[in-house]
Amino acid sequence: MLPWLEPSWARLLALGERLPHALLVTGAPGLGKRDLAEALAARLLCEAPAADGQACEHCTPCQWRRAGTHPDLRRLTPESAAARNAAGEAAETAGAGETAGAGGGEGKAKSAWIVIEQVRAVQEALTMTAHRGGRRVVIVDPAEAMNPFTANALLKLLEEPPQGCVFVLVSCASRRLLPTIRSRCQQWHIPPPDESALRRWRAEQGDAGRVSAGLLALCGGMPLAARRLAEQGFEALFARFVKDLATDEIDPLRLAGQWEAWIKKDKAALAAGFGLPMLVDWMQRWVSDLAALRLGGRVRYFPAQGECLARLSGRMSVAAAGNCYNDFVNIRRVAAHPLNPRLFLEDMLMRYARTMKGVRP
Numbered sequence: 001m002l003p004w005l006e007p008s009w010a011r012l013l014a015l016g017e018r019l020p021h022a023l024l025v026t027g028a029p030g031l032g033k034r035d036l037a038e039a040l041a042a043r044l045l046c047e048a049p050a051a052d053g054q055a056c057e058h059c060t061p062c063q064w065r066r067a068g069t070h071p072d073l074r075r076l077t078p079e080s081a082a083a084r085n086a087a088g089e090a091a092e093t094a095g096a097g098e099t100a101g102a103g104g105g106e107g108k109a110k111s112a113w114i115v116i117e118q119v120r121a122v123q124e125a126l127t128m129t130a131h132r133g134g135r136r137v138v139i140v141d142p143a144e145a146m147n148p149f150t151a152n153a154l155l156k157l158l159e160e161p162p163q164g165c166v167f168v169l170v171s172c173a174s175r176r177l178l179p180t181i182r183s184r185c186q187q188w189h190i191p192p193p194d195e196s197a198l199r200r201w202r203a204e205q206g207d208a209g210r211v212s213a214g215l216l217a218l219c220g221g222m223p224l225a226a227r228r229l230a231e232q233g234f235e236a237l238f239a240r241f242v243k244d245l246a247t248d249e250i251d252p253l254r255l256a257g258q259w260e261a262w263i264k265k266d267k268a269a270l271a272a273g274f275g276l277p278m279l280v281d282w283m284q285r286w287v288s289d290l291a292a293l294r295l296g297g298r299v300r301y302f303p304a305q306g307e308c309l310a311r312l313s314g315r316m317s318v319a320a321a322g323n324c325y326n327d328f329v330n331i332r333r334v335a336a337h338p339l340n341p342r343l344f345l346e347d348m349l350m351r352y353a354r355t356m357k358g359v360r361p
Helices: 003-018 033-045 060-067 081-087 116-125 148-159 179-183 195-204 213-218 223-231 234-245 252-265 267-272 276-294 303-313 318-333 341-354
Strands: 022-026 073-076 136-140 165-171 186-189
Touching: 003 033, 003 186, 003 195, 022 033, 033 060, 033 136, 033 165, 073 116, 116 148, 148 179, 195 223, 213 223, 213 234, 213 303, 223 234, 234 252, 234 267, 234 276, 252 267, 252 276, 252 341, 276 303, 276 318, 276 341, 318 341
Parallel strands: 022 165, 022 186, 073 136, 136 165
Antiparallel strands: none
């Protein structure tokens, strides 16, 4: 169990038979919400839980779950792997489990949404009694991947839950869920880890040495998100991004051309899946730190570059800092679907450059 999840886990165990029929586990991406949902599902299905409350991993139901064949465990997830990772979790779960499929052919594009056919398949499965006479568990992850039709179909199950069935919804954007969905669930918010929990995790993890303080800060202190970036080779990409911006003067048009080639042709960037949306996200975080400093706040995402950011923010007016931040909020909304990536980058970098006095527009 991840150190920062232990308090939530202890509270869940303390509920015992008072566990509600539907839980909504929320929190920022990269906290391990998926780990908590999987641990709870394993605990509810296990016939001989360990002393710490976790599944024994040896009984017949645990073996079924680990093999991905447990008939009383269902998962509602998008078919698209990218969408499944949208919650930002990097959990390694014990077995893929039973995922209700949409029934598409091999050549059919995988959906980024949880489709209504998946909910109907789960609904049909829940009409049968539990195979071991115990609990049944349905994990919905990420819950915000439901469209209104799917959400309404699930709502009917939440309003009249089958006997002994527990629904666990995982979300990093719970406000996007229908209010009626949220009202049928007991919400469990997972807070970010404190410094002591992070130190303990870094000490316990064999691969923690690969998670730099820079990537951890870039991910807002979310350790699993930072570990995932480190494992995908983002350290060098992060270093280049900082080097390109940590200068008093930039040439927006030249840098736009370099960044376009970077995300389209660079082997390391392509292998890591580093594209325009993530580049814009990093840029927004850089601007956020600049604006925070100019408005009397502190650096959050780039603490190692604090001195450089302080120098750059001193060249911005308070109004320019606020306007630049607002610009990048809007830019990020359309980053996934630019009509022309090169013009998009040029416009973004010119807006950034104009906010600082003396920077060549």
